Amino acid sequence: ALASSSADERVRLAIEAAELCGVEMFEVDAADVLEARPRMLLAFVAAIFRTCPGLDAQAEPEAPASKRGRRGNRSQEREEAALRMWMASLGLGLESLSSLYEDCRTGVVFLRLLDFLRPGAVDW
Numbered sequence: 001a002l003a004s005s006s007a008d009e010r011v012r013l014a015i016e017a018a019e020l021c022g023v024e025m026f027e028v029d030a031a032d033v034l035e036a037r038p039r040m041l042l043a044f045v046a047a048i049f050r051t052c053p054g055l056d057a058q059a060e061p062e063a064p065a066s067k068r069g070r071r072g073n074r075s076q077e078r079e080e081a082a083l084r085m086w087m088a089s090l091g092l093g094l095e096s097l098s099s100l101y102e103d104c105r106t107g108v109v110f111l112r113l114l115d116f117l118r119p120g121a122v123d124w
Contacts, residue, residue, distance in 0.1 A: 007034060008030050008034065011030040011033045011034055012030050014033075015028065015029070015030065015033075018044075018047070018048055018051075021048075021051060021052050022051055022052075023047050023048050023050075023051045023052070024047060024051065028040055028043070028044050032044075080100050083100065084097045084098075084100060087109070087113065090113070090116060092112055092113070092116055094109060094112070097109070
């Protein structure tokens, strides 16, 4: 399906593959996918995951408290990483941030961000 150069063909092949996997299909066609109708796409993907979840439910081993530090759980770590990537993408020389807790302790980083987002908001 990925080898096809036509978006219509790729969508048609994806729908056919879902049907072959036993996904209970409703009235979804290539136009629904290509026009990005959100509810239809959500229902289509939900039907695929309901039929072929692909991942077994397994408990992930939790990191020891000494390695977790003050960060907490995985979702907080992902949010921190996303915030650090966003901050680095602004071109303010913040690419070397490795820990929000340590690198932003003085508040200067946040003041630089505020001054970037609202020029003149910080009286340097």
